[in-house]
Every structure is written in structure tokens, then in C-alpha cells.
Amino acid sequence: MSDQELKTYLSRAKTIAVLGAHKDPSRPAHYVPRYLLERGYRILPVNPRFAGEELFGEKVAASLLELQGPVDILDVFRPGEALMAHLEEILALRPGLVWLQSGIRNPAFEERVREAGIPLVADRCLMVEHRRLFFGSIPL
Template sequence: MDNLRDFLASARTVAVLGAHPNPSKAAFYVPDYLGRKGYQLFPVNPVYAEQELWGQVAVSTLTDLEEPVDIVVVFRRSEALPNHLEEILTAKPKLVWLQSGILNNAFSETLRQAGIPVVQDRCLMVVHRQLFG
């Protein structure tokens, strides 16, 4: 992604793949921070489907979302990423963000070849704070 700051400033919607209701988990507090910064959040996790998080009802998969998203932020183990490849390709987000500790070069390269930029092994909350204070 050439200008991450400009992209994050213009992005409005974030799907949270692996969203979690426990406030002590990064899959809750990172998206919660983003919601406080004005992003509309869409929780995605089959374990918590039908539960409300951040004012939205969680869905099982990205393909269950009814509107397009700018960013898919991923809170899943690196080895689980191939299981989500088809749904991400179908959702066609403008960016896929793999949180700290999540790294899968083959998965990321497949997305890049499909025209979807990927950020790997970085915390979106930390980067957002660095770019916007």
C-alpha cells in the first residue's frame, strides 16, 4: 500500500475476522479502539454469530456481510488463514490487515495477485496511533 496514512484516513468500514467479546483480548480492544476513531465495525466469528459487538450483530463469515468493507483486519492464527482465502477473495476488501504475530506469505501473495493489498504482522491500532497521534 503506497500511502497507508491516506488510505486509513479515507477508509470507513472494517470487518473484524476473529472478533471476540472479551475486552482483554486484542480481537476486542483493537477494533474497539478503531470504532472510537470513527470506523464502522463488522464482527465476523461463527462462535459469536448473532451476538452484538460494537453495535453490530456478529456474522459467521465475511460473505454474510451485506455491504462492502474497506479493511478486513484478521485475528486468526497464521495456519488458519487458507481457510478464509475464498471468503476474503469474494468480499474484495480494499486492504487485508494481518495483526501482530500473523504471517503467511503464500496467503498474502495470493491476495496480492488478486489485487488486494496485505499488511502482515503489524498491529493496526499501533500503526493508527503512529500515523494519527
């Protein structure tokens, strides 16, 4: 997916569901969605371990099936080998874009999602890409 296509998705998106969201601020599954929340996105956290608790101003859902309303981007923080277990829920949700975070790949899962007509980004950090596309390179 080109930078312009990514920027268009991120510009139009309002709601981002986070599969595998976490309460621990030191974990990427917390600080990436926190960054996105601070950029104006509505974050819908999904994690059965924290179901019913509040995170990012929303009640944590136990599964994707509990989410109400459209999801523009599904940001996934689950190991590659666990992705197929979520496939049917993801296909039922029909997010505008599935985003697999850095280090997450599963070619069979990726193929099934794309075959269903859902665009997919794999093995890239949504926070890093958002910063790069909207704020340019940040000096170290």
C-alpha cells in the same frame, strides 16, 4: 507499504470488518476494534462462536460471506495456519485492504491475496499503526 499510503487508506476507510473479533475486553481482537470504533470507523465483527450476538453495535456474522456492502479494510485476528481456509471468502469480499495483525504471517496466503490485486499489510497492529500515523509517538 509506505506510511503515506497507509495513512491514505486509513483516512478514506469507513468500514472495517474484523475476522476473529472477540467479546473478551482483555483480548486484542476486542480492544483493537473497540479503539477503531472510538475513532469513528464502523466495525463489522465476524466470528462463528458469537454469531447473532451484538458486538461493537453490530450483529456478529458467522462468516465473511454474510457481510453486506463494501468493506474498506479487513482486519484479521486468525492464526497464520488458518488463513488459507478464509481465502475464498476474502477474495469474494474484495476488501480495499487486508490487514494481518501482529504475529500473523502466511507467505502463500499473502501472495494469493496480492495476486488478486488486494493490498495487504502483515504482522502489524492496526491500532498501533493508527496511533503512530495520526497521533505521533506516544511517550511511555
